[in-house]
Amino acid sequence: MAPSYIVITPVRNESQFLPLTIACMKKQTLKPRRWVIVDDGSEDDTGAIAEAAAASEPWIEVIRRGNRGFRLSGKGVVDAFNDGYQKVANQDWDFISKFDGDLSFDPDYFERCLAEFQNDSKLGMGGGLCCVQRGEERVAEFPSDPPFHVRGPTKIYRRACWEAIGGLRNVPGWDGIDELKANMLGWQTRTFQPIRLIHHRPTGNADGVWKNQNKFGRA
Numbered sequence: 001m002a003p004s005y006i007v008i009t010p011v012r013n014e015s016q017f018l019p020l021t022i023a024c025m026k027k028q029t030l031k032p033r034r035w036v037i038v039d040d041g042s043e044d045d046t047g048a049i050a051e052a053a054a055a056s057e058p059w060i061e062v063i064r065r066g067n068r069g070f071r072l073s074g075k076g077v078v079d080a081f082n083d084g085y086q087k088v089a090n091q092d093w094d095f096i097s098k099f100d101g102d103l104s105f106d107p108d109y110f111e112r113c114l115a116e117f118q119n120d121s122k123l124g125m126g127g128g129l130c131c132v133q134r135g136e137e138r139v140a141e142f143p144s145d146p147p148f149h150v151r152g153p154t155k156i157y158r159r160a161c162w163e164a165i166g167g168l169r170n171v172p173g174w175d176g177i178d179e180l181k182a183n184m185l186g187w188q189t190r191t192f193q194p195i196r197l198i199h200h201r202p203t204g205n206a207d208g209v210w211k212n213q214n215k216f217g218r219a
Contacts, residue, residue, distance in 0.1 A: 004033045005095040005156070006093045006097070007032045008036045008038065008088070008099070010038045010081050010101075012042050014044075014101040015049055017200045018050065021103050022049070022050075024106075024109070028108075029108050030114065033091070034093075036084035036085075036087050037063070038084040040076060041065050061087065077174075081098055082167070082168070098168070099153065102201040103154070103197050104197060105197035113127065113195060114156075116192050120188065122188045124160070124182045125158070125178065125190075128196060128197045129191055129192065129196045131198055132199060145191065150189055150191050155178075164187070165181040
């Protein structure tokens with residue numbers, strides 16, 4: 001039996017790229033049991049785009065949050081994710097994914113990722129390699145990342161690992177804290193290098209240069 005999975009996608013002002021993510025998700029050879037898109041107070045057409053997709057696909061659900069007036073890195077993303085998680089926490093699923101709304105990926109993306117988990121019972125967290133498109137090539141966005149680090153846009157968690165780490169902390173750096181907790185509990189984490197997807201809005205671009213440099217201690 002194929003594994004079941006849930007996808008939660010927090011989005012804010014992603015009207016440019018969300019249609020690409022929706023189109024790719026609809027083409028998946030192994031579709032999610034549920035896909036919850038959480039519109040975190042967008043000021044563009046993001047919410048309307050998500051609701052149009054949900055109107056034609058019963059496995060897509062949309063939650064719309066109020067507009068706080070600004071993007072809140074770290075905490076805001078996790079708060080939006082957790083709103084979506086409340087909808088599926090008690091449902092039957094084997095894997096859960098925190099997946100961004102600015103990604104393009106192949107039709108067999110999730111099928112291939114979940115096969116990696118099925119081949120390694122100690123693998124608790126994984127995801128594809130975030131890339132930027134350069135001509136005909138998908139080039140790693142962060143080529144110096146260690147193989148155990150799974151980038152925030154593409155996280156997939158085995159349910160047992162997810163429950164062991166207690167979910168996500170709503171603080172900056174949440175996507176390293178979850179890995180640390182998982183590793184301390186004996187779970188392996190890994191980016192699947194051959195499984196590549198396109199990250200249309202490179203990490204930090206939504207926050208602007210100054211906020212991004214400050215967030216990573218470079219300003």
